[in-house]
Amino acid sequence: MTPLSPNDLLHLFERRFGRQPILFRAPGRVNLIGEHTDYNDGFVLPAALDLATYVAVAPREDRVIQVHSVNLNADFTADLGQPQSPVHGWSDYVVGVALELEKSGHRLKGSDMMVMSVLSMGSGLSASAALEASVGYALLSVAGAPINRLDLAKICQRAENEFVGMRCGIMDQFISCHGVEGCALLLDCRSLEARPVPIDPKVRILVCNTMVHHQLAGSEYNLRRRDCETAVALLSQTIDGVRALRDVSVPELETHGARLPQTILKRARHVVTENKRVLEAVAALEAGDFIETGRLMNASHESLRDDYNVSCPELDLMVELSRTAPGVYGSRMTGGGFGGCTVSLVDAAAAEGFADIVGPTYEKETGLKPMIFSCYPGRGAGPVVL
Ligand code: ADP
């Protein structure tokens, strides 16, 4: 983590560019339940974190965007007047957003930018969406354009799909743009309707970073998407109106699943049961039934591990250790998988002791010092008032 405040970023910018910037931020996220369902038109329940990516920005006279990343101590420039192609680095996220904004009809100004994130990158907390949304918000503001959060989320997703080459769903960009303080959001990834689900102060959301990130993550992600498309193609031959796995119910899959190859059936079973779990978890959370919410989170992890095959030994260990800690209702991997973070629902009275119980045992067994923190759901992208 970079131990810098937004105020420090402002001063760094002034020193480097010799003028005063305006500041924007967009948060990372933790997904409580509903993993690998967004690109199947399904349901998800993410919360924006109070940890964000910050962008300091000041317009230029030309059409050049010049960006410095404090985290990477790296720079790039790109001329929006010239054709741009991906370079397979961090600048792709920024340039991709700028290009998609222009494609959607916005005429951008050249800008000097400095970005700084307090999210660890590549840990499944969606530093990528936070970078996209904060940069998108900043570029629109500098251009004097009105900001439509849903359009911005879609533009950021398109940038990641098309310029970065990661076929992610809409969840990360949506929650980074729409986060509501104190709430998770139940998002229907087909209609893009969202409903805030307040997090009762009787519970805390604990995030544990396993500190591993297996290289498989990106390639396996795209393979899972293909498996889901295969399942849809086969199931739509015998069930009417199936456009996505969202359209298949658990009983329908039980009846028609036998015609699927074993691996495809497992992938479909995860998605179909996970969609049901999300809706049940929302009902349980709203009823204050944390035991049931926790049970569903545990079932989600088992399904991701055994049917979707996207867990790894470190995630399984962290989940197992978390579940034995006092006051824990449930624990699961969160994010795409193959490393990154777990999320646990913990009784507020027990939350403070959680890290001291889980952390040392995880470290003893893996040799890795995990990062464990309690997360209070924060707001979506916007200007920073210092
Ligand atoms: P996650 O979104 O889970 O953090 P990703 O691999 O999707 O993981 O995105 C991380 C990538 O986003 C980094 O490798 C980097 O290219 C880019 N990125 C995110 N934040 C920053 C930042 N502050 N400065 C430069 N690049 C960043």
Ligand code: MG
């Ligand atoms: Mg990402």
